[in-house]
Amino acid sequence: MRVGVIGSGIGGLAIACRMASKGHEVTVFEKNATPGGKIGEFTLKGYRFDTGPSLFTMPELVRELYAAAGESVPSTFTYTKLDVHCKYFYNSGEQLVAWSDQQKFAEECAQKFGEDPANIFEYFKRASLIYKITADIFLFNSLHKVKNFLKLSVLKSLLQVHKIRFYKTMNAENRNNFKSPLLVQLFNRYATYNGSDPYKAPATLNVIAHLENNIGTYLPDQGIYSIVQHIYELALKKGVRFEFNSLVTSIDIKNKKAVGLSVGDTKFAFDSIVSDSDINYVMANLMKHPLKKRFDRLEPSSSALVFYWGIKKEFPELDVHNILFSGDYKREFTNLFEEKIIDNDPTVYIFVSSKMIKSDAPKNCENWFVMVNAPTNSEENWEELIRTTRQNIVDKINKSLKTKIEDHIECEKIASPITIAQDTLSKGGALYGNSSNSIFSAFLRHPNFIKSTKNLYFVGGSVHPGGGMPLCLASAKIVDNEILAP
Known part of the structure; x- marks a missing residue:
C-alpha cells in the first residue's frame, strides 16, 4: 500500500515508521527544510536552544515505537531522569522544589x-x-x-x-x-x-x-530535538521517503475516498493519506470540508510568547525547569482566554537545558528558554505586546532572582503566536489545537479519521488523544491499529 503522510511532527514520523515497518511504501511531505514540526532547535552565538516541547515524559512510548518497527533503541539515544521536576518561585517570596522523590516533595x-x-x-x-x-x-x-x-x-x-x-x-x-x-x-x-x-x-x-x-520527567542527553533526530533516522532505516520544502496544497478526494495529495501543481497518488498537520488548517485549506464551520466555533488552545536568551552568567538558584508564578492566577487565565491579552504579571517558565547538557551554552553561561502563555493571534498589536511583556518578564525575573537580567542577555531570538502559526500552520499559533476548557472539548477532540472520507487519517496534537509528545506518539499507535481495520 502507498501511504502519504502530511507533516513530519512527532506523530507523522511515528506513523511513517509504523507503516513502513509493515512493508508499506511511505512518503512524508514536509513544508519545512527539516523534520520535527513544533519540535525544533537552533544555535545562536554558541548557545543551542530547543524550540518546542521541553518536557520529556513516558519514554517507554519511544521504546515501544522502536519495538513496533522491529528495532532496538540505539545506544546513542540516552536520557536522564530528573531529580527535580521543577522549581517554583512565588510572588510572595516563597520557593518550592518539586522533588521527583515523593517523600522529599x-x-x-x-x-x-x-x-x-x-x-x-x-x-x-x-x-x-x-x-x-x-x-x-x-x-x-x-x-x-x-x-x-x-x-x-x-x-x-x-x-x-x-x-x-x-x-x-x-x-x-x-x-x-x-x-x-x-x-x-x-x-x-x-x-x-x-x-x-x-x-x-x-x-x-x-x-x-x-x-x-x-x-x-526526563531530559535526553543530547537535547529534546534528539528525539526527532532518532525517530527520523529510524524512518529512513525503514525506507520512508521524505520530501522537504514541500507544502501540501490539497488532499485529493474522489468518490468519498482520499486518493492522493497535491504539492502545488504536482499530484501524487496514494492508497491512504495520514495528516499530521493542524486539523483546523486541514479542514480550512486542504479539504474545504463542511466540518470547517464547526471548527471555526471551537475555542483554540493557548499559544506562547518565547524569548530565547543567551545568558552570560550562571544562576545556581535555578534548575532545569523553573516557574515564576503570577500573583493572580485566575486573572491571568481570564485575560488569556477571554480578554485575549497577556497579563501584566504573567507566569514565567524558564527552561535551562545547559544545567545538564553543558555543551548547550558557553562556559559559565546558560541558555534560557523563557516562555509565557499567550492568546492565539487575532489581530493583536504584537509589536507592542511583545515589548511590554518582555519588560514585565525582566522585572519579574529581577525581583525573583535578585538580579539585573538585562545586563546578562548576550543574544536573543523571539517566537510569537504569529511566527508559530507561520512555522507550524497552526490556527493562530495555537500549540495544542483546540482547548480542553469544557467537559466535552476535553474528551471529544477530532477523531483520527472521518467517516465520510475513506482512507484519510489524522495524527498529532490537534486530534485525539491530544497534545504533547506522549499523546502524539499515542495518536500514531491508534492510526496504526485502525488504518487497515475494516
Whole structure:
C-alpha cells in the first residue's frame, strides 16, 4: 500500500515508521527544510536552544515505537531522569522544589506550606487511578469506533468513569485536596500542558500529574530535538521517503475516498493519506470540508510568547525547569482566554537545558528558554505586546532572582503566536489545537479519521488523544491499529 503522510511532527514520523515497518511504501511531505514540526532547535552565538516541547515524559512510548518497527533503541539515544521536576518561585517570596522523590516533595510541602503529606500522597494516588481508568478508553484507542468499547478492559474502566472527576474543574478538585492556595496554584498549572484553563478544564486533566510525578520527567542527553533526530533516522532505516520544502496544497478526494495529495501543481497518488498537520488548517485549506464551520466555533488552545536568551552568567538558584508564578492566577487565565491579552504579571517558565547538557551554552553561561502563555493571534498589536511583556518578564525575573537580567542577555531570538502559526500552520499559533476548557472539548477532540472520507487519517496534537509528545506518539499507535481495520 502507498501511504502519504502530511507533516513530519512527532506523530507523522511515528506513523511513517509504523507503516513502513509493515512493508508499506511511505512518503512524508514536509513544508519545512527539516523534520520535527513544533519540535525544533537552533544555535545562536554558541548557545543551542530547543524550540518546542521541553518536557520529556513516558519514554517507554519511544521504546515501544522502536519495538513496533522491529528495532532496538540505539545506544546513542540516552536520557536522564530528573531529580527535580521543577522549581517554583512565588510572588510572595516563597520557593518550592518539586522533588521527583515523593517523600522529599511531601516533606518540602509540609515544611514550606504546612501541607499534610497525606494530601500529597493521596493526590498522586488519585492521579494514578485516573490514568488507569482513562488509558484504554481515551489514550490508546479510538473513541469513535464502537468495537473499542466492547473490550473487557474498556468496559471495566467505564464502570469507574465517575472516579475521573470529569464533572468538576481542576481548580475545584485541587482546592478540595489542598489547604495551601500556593499548592492549588502549582497543580492547576498542569492545565497549561495542553493549553487550557484550570478554572474551566475538567479535573480529569489532573492525570497529567501522574505522568510527571508517578512516572517521572526526563531530559535526553543530547537535547529534546534528539528525539526527532532518532525517530527520523529510524524512518529512513525503514525506507520512508521524505520530501522537504514541500507544502501540501490539497488532499485529493474522489468518490468519498482520499486518493492522493497535491504539492502545488504536482499530484501524487496514494492508497491512504495520514495528516499530521493542524486539523483546523486541514479542514480550512486542504479539504474545504463542511466540518470547517464547526471548527471555526471551537475555542483554540493557548499559544506562547518565547524569548530565547543567551545568558552570560550562571544562576545556581535555578534548575532545569523553573516557574515564576503570577500573583493572580485566575486573572491571568481570564485575560488569556477571554480578554485575549497577556497579563501584566504573567507566569514565567524558564527552561535551562545547559544545567545538564553543558555543551548547550558557553562556559559559565546558560541558555534560557523563557516562555509565557499567550492568546492565539487575532489581530493583536504584537509589536507592542511583545515589548511590554518582555519588560514585565525582566522585572519579574529581577525581583525573583535578585538580579539585573538585562545586563546578562548576550543574544536573543523571539517566537510569537504569529511566527508559530507561520512555522507550524497552526490556527493562530495555537500549540495544542483546540482547548480542553469544557467537559466535552476535553474528551471529544477530532477523531483520527472521518467517516465520510475513506482512507484519510489524522495524527498529532490537534486530534485525539491530544497534545504533547506522549499523546502524539499515542495518536500514531491508534492510526496504526485502525488504518487497515475494516
